[in-house]
Every structure is written in C-alpha cells, then in structure tokens.
Amino acid sequence: MKTYIVDIDGTICTHDNRTAPYDEARPIKARIEFFNKLYEAGHTIIYWTARGSYSGVDYSELTKKQLDEWGVKRTDLRLGKPSYDYWIDDRAHNVEDFFMVDTETGETETITL
Numbered sequence: 001m002k003t004y005i006v007d008i009d010g011t012i013c014t015h016d017n018r019t020a021p022y023d024e025a026r027p028i029k030a031r032i033e034f035f036n037k038l039y040e041a042g043h044t045i046i047y048w049t050a051r052g053s054y055s056g057v058d059y060s061e062l063t064k065k066q067l068d069e070w071g072v073k074r075t076d077l078r079l080g081k082p083s084y085d086y087w088i089d090d091r092a093h094n095v096e097d098f099f100m101v102d103t104e105t106g107e108t109e110t111i112t113l
C-alpha cells in the first residue's frame with residue numbers, strides 16, 4: 001500500500017482564475033474518481049492544502065464541506081501546507097503530467113508509479 005499526498009486547488013478542482021474564491025471551485029470528477037479508487041483499494045490518501053496559509057483565514061470548514069459534496073474519499077484532510085512558489089521534491093509529480101490527456105481521444109492516462 002502507498003501513501004499519496006494530494007493537493008486540492010488546481011489538482012482535484014479548478015477555478016476560473018488564480019484569484020477566484022475557493023467557494024467557486026469546481027470538482028474535476030475524473031481525478032477525484034481516480035484517487036477514490038486508490039482509497040478504496042486500501043491506499044492512504046491525504047489531501048493537503050495551503051488554503052489560508054498566506055492569508056491566515058481558516059478554510060477548514062469550507063474545504064471539508066466541498067470535499068464531502070464532491071464525494072472525495074480520504075484518509076485525512078490537512079490544512080497548513082506552506083504557501084510557496086516552487087515545490088522541489090524527488091517524489092513529487094506535476095498534476096498535468098500525472099494525468100496525461102490524449103488530445104485526440106480525450107482519454108486520460110496516468111503515469112506508472
């Protein structure tokens with residue numbers, strides 16, 4: 001079994017732009033389904049967000065409500081991820097690379113872990 005640390009904004013949900021409020025986020029259902037399947041298979045899925053880390057606003061209730069409404073299965077939801085510009089990590093994957101989309105068929109593949 002593996003442990004997955006998964007970001008929220010821009011990863012399992014999308015926004016009109018980078019300054020759009022969090023409560024206007026829209027779920028990316030295929031990605032949520034992907035991680036739900038991993039969860040159901042017994043893997044540890046931890047969602048970790050930097051919501052509020054820069055502003056100091058507590059987004060925990062809103063975020064929990066959104067994940068519940070979107071049907072996000074999880075081991076844990078954690079806030080408090082630092083606000084950052086670059087994440088340098090030998091085990092990290094960029095989400096757009098992780099969910100490779102075939103532009104001709106619309107099929108989504110994931111990289112092999």
Ligand SMILES: [Mg+2]
Binds near residue numbers: 007008009010011
């Ligand atoms: Mg993000």
